[in-house]
Amino acid sequence: MEYTTTHNGTFRDHLIFLLLSLFVKIHASHVIEALPPPRNVVLMTMNTNYTLKWGWNETTSKTEAVSFSVQYISKYKLESKKRHNWSIACDKTSSKFCDLTAYNLHYLGIYMLRVRTNDNHSHSDWVQKEFCPEKHAAVGPPSKVELAVSVNNLDVFISDPLTNSNRSMKVNLPKMYYNIVYWEHHANKRIPQPQIMNTSTNMVTLTDLKFWTLYCVRVQSRSDRPDKSSKFNLPHCIQTDGFIPWWQTVVYFLGSLVMSCTVVLLLLYILFRCYKTFKATFYPLIQLPQIFQKYPLDPLGSDIPCLLPVESEAELFCDIVTICPKPPEHHSHSSKDPSMPPFGLEPASSSTALYNHQDIRRSTDSGVYSTEGSKCQQHQLNSSQSSFEADQDPVDLDPVKIHDMSPGHDSQCENAVEGFIDLCV
Template sequence: MFTVVPLFLLFGSLQFGAAEAEPNPPHSLDMITLNTNYTLTWDWDQSSVGSDPVTFTVQYTGNHQLKKKTPRWNTACRETTGRSCDLTGFNLHYLGLYMLRVQANVNGSHSVWEYKQFCPDKEAAIGPPSKVRLSAAVAALDIVITDPQTSSNSSMRDLLKLSFQICYWEQSEDGKVLNHETFITESNMPTLSNLTPWTQYCVRVQSRYEYYNKTSSFTPPQCIQTEGVVPWWKIFLYFLSSLLLCFLVVLVFIYGGHQCFQFCKATLFPGEKLPSPLKHHEIDYPCLLVSDSELDLCDPVIICVESAILENNVDPAADSTGPPVGLGQDSSGRHSRQNSSSSGDSGVYSAGGNSGALQHNIASTFPDVKRHFDSEQLKMLSMKSDFKVCPVIPDEGVVDMEV
């Protein structure tokens, strides 16, 4: 008896020490879900172990594995210091049933497992439509709804039967809500008809899963104005505005093209101007200005009227009767000799002393020739008064002969 009592006391003290060393298990297990995104969270009392560090291990298995003697548990998070574990990446089937468990670890000691059953189809929250677009029509609105998306960017409609609850109302200018209406549809492209034309309407949409009566939050309100029949005066005003705009565009294009052309022309082909020494303001045709020293080096210039002018202006009747009055025997003979020569004679009369009488007779007989001759002299004299006119040298190499 004496020996048995100490052994009993020793065994009891060892059991009590082991019970004290085991940490408390986690508690308040909960799932934060949205569509197919799942996160397990829990709480734990840190005061039970003081300042000792604590970690947690999370495992999961299918509910059908619990019927086996040794279920196969899959570790989702190992020795994590946080109070949550993300299960999204483990592809838990949306229509499956799973068992989750969490264990606390303190200085090599492990707590008992804390369990939680999870069915995504029943417990996972459903999200609102990923996108809503409005399009205005005549007294109507067209709505385009994009389904909620899974974690793999596929439609939630592939996993459950979706429907949408649509709320819409008129938005007055002062911000008041008028004529609030609601309806449920399974279509992704519903139309709100029989609306008031040229009126501001606001729309928000909610996802629904009728089997488990799950609903999502509403999308932010979107507002748009309905259209109506455009009056004729607006059409006419738009037409005039378009014509005016086209006219202005063409005018600017023409003016800009002209200015660009003038600029390019002035740049690439500048106007040539005579230098100031070559300008002559008294006459309207260009002339060569020379100095007195250059004139002294020039030969004398004789200016005479061509014989072709005289021949073209001679009256045939007067020519048949004989030489004009005032022409002597010498002048007629010389005239005949000059007309008969074909060796390159220039046909210009240079009869020495008889030239004065010849000019007088030509002037009296052919007034047109005189005027032409005078005008030619005036032009030549006006070009430069410094030209030297040499006296007519008598033709000494010509011998007068009578026939």
């Protein structure tokens, strides 16, 4: 009986040992195969914009298909005895950040945030982080800074930082104020000691500045409760004005007056030259005769004279005339020697003399040229006749007659000297 009891106790101890060993192995294998949680969990905040970020070591995972889940809950709900549910912000996202701005977390509330890693078959432990926007959220610089100059005073206009819904941050931080830093800016010189001014208003005037000096301004948002301060905005620079001396005003006025007069006179001169050129081109002082203006071209069959074109050539018309010779001087005055030419004419080599003259009936010839040609011929004939009459004796002589060429005259001028003289103009 004692042997049976001892044997049963030993068997029970072995069974318990085996069960414990199996449990330890199963638990150890589960721990080894569990996913590592995210690390370096931080919050990036600015005014009411909140973003949760974390890191992940990809070498510790056996699979590349991992995702992350982010949840949040108010801390007072978590501490209450009632059943609570976590709100999902990002579920199985492959990104390593989660934007919480759209969930409108209350600025004065306290929240618990948690994130974990997921794969196809398992997930890691939760990594939790407490977040209070009033305490942990940073405040941004002014949304806009503008400068305006009034002689040697400088007006600074400041716009409040804005929330994600474009409202002023003074709704969440009623005691927020601004730290203004300004200084004189000199190129390639040492920057002097900046001056600091604090103001809770959105407009401030910097007085008693130097004339004609470049000033730069930077503004920072601050809050003492809670203690927060933003970064400074980019510098804004502007130059102050000053009073202009009277002599400088006079010089500027005279210079502008001289320049204006010069420009006006130059324009008037250009207009005058254009007018003179136009008038000389289209309305010249020397006008053509009225007949040429009225009849610039000679139509065919017109009796009105016109100017010949430069390239045109006058047509020549010739008629044959006969000149009876002068009788010799040793004969009597009453007798006429047909073998001698008239006075003033030299003997010709042929029995017939031709004179070419311009046909006055040609309608295309110019009146000026026709008139000059006829006058020239008449003047030569008159001068020849005058010389002939002066050299004659008082005895009455028969004049030399020019007869038209005809067959009947050949017998009367048998011994006449014939020649051709070109009288064309």
